[in-house]
Amino acid sequence: MATIVPFGPQHPVLPEPLHLKLVLEDEIVKQALPTLGYVHRGLETLASIKDINQMVQVVERVCGICSCIHAHNYCMCIEGLMGIEVPQRADFLRVIWSEMHRMHSHLLWFGLLADAFGMESLFMHAWRIREKIMDVMEATAGNRVIISINKVGGVRRDLSQDQLKWILKVLGEVEEELDKIKPVLTNDYTVKKRTVGKGVLTYQQAYELGAAGPQLRGSGVVQDVRMTGYGAYKYIDFAPVTEPDGDSWARTMVRFRELYQSIDIVRQLIGKLPEGEIAVKVKGKPSGEIVCRSEQPRGELLYYVKATGENFLDRVRIRTPTFANVPPLLAMLPGCEMADVPVIALSIDPCISCTER
Amino acid sequence: MLDMTATIIRNFLTKPHTRLYPITVREPFENVRGNLDIEIEECILCGICSKKCPSQCITVSKEEKVWTVDPFACVYCAICVENCPTHCLSMDKHHRKPVKVKEMNRQVQVKGPEKKK
Numbered sequence: 001m002a003t004i005v006p007f008g009p010q011h012p013v014l015p016e017p018l019h020l021k022l023v024l025e026d027e028i029v030k031q032a033l034p035t036l037g038y039v040h041r042g043l044e045t046l047a048s049i050k051d052i053n054q055m056v057q058v059v060e061r062v063c064g065i066c067s068c069i070h071a072h073n074y075c076m077c078i079e080g081l082m083g084i085e086v087p088q089r090a091d092f093l094r095v096i097w098s099e100m101h102r103m104h105s106h107l108l109w110f111g112l113l114a115d116a117f118g119m120e121s122l123f124m125h126a127w128r129i130r131e132k133i134m135d136v137m138e139a140t141a142g143n144r145v146i147i148s149i150n151k152v153g154g155v156r157r158d159l160s161q162d163q164l165k166w167i168l169k170v171l172g173e174v175e176e177e178l179d180k181i182k183p184v185l186t187n188d189y190t191v192k193k194r195t196v197g198k199g200v201l202t203y204q205q206a207y208e209l210g211a212a213g214p215q216l217r218g219s220g221v222v223q224d225v226r227m228t229g230y231g232a233y234k235y236i237d238f239a240p241v242t243e244p245d246g247d248s249w250a251r252t253m254v255r256f257r258e259l260y261q262s263i264d265i266v267r268q269l270i271g272k273l274p275e276g277e278i279a280v281k282v283k284g285k286p287s288g289e290i291v292c293r294s295e296q297p298r299g300e301l302l303y304y305v306k307a308t309g310e311n312f313l314d315r316v317r318i319r320t321p322t323f324a325n326v327p328p329l330l331a332m333l334p335g336c337e338m339a340d341v342p343v344i345a346l347s348i349d350p351c352i353s354c355t356e357r
Numbered sequence: 358m359l360d361m362t363a364t365i366i367r368n369f370l371t372k373p374h375t376r377l378y379p380i381t382v383r384e385p386f387e388n389v390r391g392n393l394d395i396e397i398e399e400c401i402l403c404g405i406c407s408k409k410c411p412s413q414c415i416t417v418s419k420e421e422k423v424w425t426v427d428p429f430a431c432v433y434c435a436i437c438v439e440n441c442p443t444h445c446l447s448m449d450k451h452h453r454k455p456v457k458v459k460e461m462n463r464q465v466q467v468k469g470p471e472k473k474k
Contacts, residue, residue, distance in 0.1 A: 050411060128374050138385075138389060142389050142435070148433075
């Protein structure tokens with residue numbers, strides 16, 4: 001006989017309110033039914049009362065983790081509509097801060113995952129390393145998470161030579177610390193027992209269900225929006241990180257290897273950072289329709305903006321990666337044990353506030 | 358299994374990475390966006406700060422010569438500081454302390470800025 005067990009919205013492993021109705025037969029999950037809408041805030045409607053410049057601060061608050069990338073994407077939309085060419089240095093600085101955000105997001109998630117399978121010491125190590133990156137953001141941008149660095153036409157702060165040197169030094173330290181916890185992640189029995197072979201998403205499923213980001217790359221699909229070369233990504237060399245297995249372990253390894261990739265990207269950017277202006281003066285109002293994509297730590301982020309030449313935008317539609325990752329999660333859960341559900345749900349790095357905006 | 362041994366031993370022998378706040382307080386970094394303040398006698402009460410503010414936390418009354426900010430609605434973006442034509446707004450590097458009663462920061466102008474000849 002099937003039993004229905006509610007999972008969430010308040011659950012010790014969930015940082016945010018996702019509700020799943022789990023249809024169980026004994027201990028095995030047969031079906032998972034999601035419920036969303038606990039933290040809907042109606043940010044998109046704010047476009048009718050906040051002007052195009054104030055909206056930068058609004059979209060930053062869509063997500064508490066990757067705020068810089070949201071603002072970057074929104075600014076790309078408005079600049080695309082108005083035909084503004086952002087100075088090259090501003091493009092580089094935006095991507096440096098975006099990659100910092102990716103690193104701190106992955107480390108935060110990594111800590112949460114460790115906490116979910118009960119390895120609290122690894123959780124503390126991950127968050128200790130993350131604190132170094134938070135310090136860099138606080139000192140260079142002025143705040144820890146919502147750094148408010150983007151504006152339409154460029155960036156608001158510059159990085160001095162001393163700051164760049166300091167960032168490189170901190171990145172070296174972070175890399176060293178990551179090397180130390182890498183064997184724990186790759187060899188430890190506890191980690192492997194809870195992740196290897198759990199929540200498998202095949203290549204075909206990931207492709208058909210429209211998974212995004214590390215979830216997609218963890219199933220072996222080579223796709224990364226950064227490869228389209230938006231911002232300063234066109235000036236640097238990198239290849240998407242992929243793993244073939246499609247289980248929780250593969251997704252963990254994709255994110256862990258992406259940390260090294262981000263360190264490498266920031267180093268390349270600092271090495272090639274051009275001199276010049278950091279912002280251009282913006283005149284006029286946007287008009288038309290545009291779609292812009294960027295790569296968040298969780299996957300592909302899509303903005304649709306419609307403007308009619310006024311101070312307020314007609315429409316701002318935001319599609320976040322967790323929204324795309326919920327259907328694959330529902331495909332992964334059937335067949336797994338009830339006790340594995342928390343770790344599998346966390347392995348997609350759910351950001352429910354993002355999804356509900 | 359023993360990958361963390363060196364780290365564990367080092368952790369026993371070194372100080373903790375956390376601080377006993379509020380006994381030990383870390384000095385904030387330079388240029389951090391903290392409390393919003395105003396040199397009220399320099400202000401021309403133009404109201405640009407209140408129009409540009411994304412959270413509408415600033416109100417300016419030209420008749421009463423009063424500038425008010427709600428520190429609990431402020432999002433610390435410093436847009437007002439960048440747009441102030443007289444540069445009378447500033448943000449210090451310290452964050453707002455926790456309080457029991459929420460109060461507005463209300464500044465009344467007495468004399469006003471000196472008029473340039």
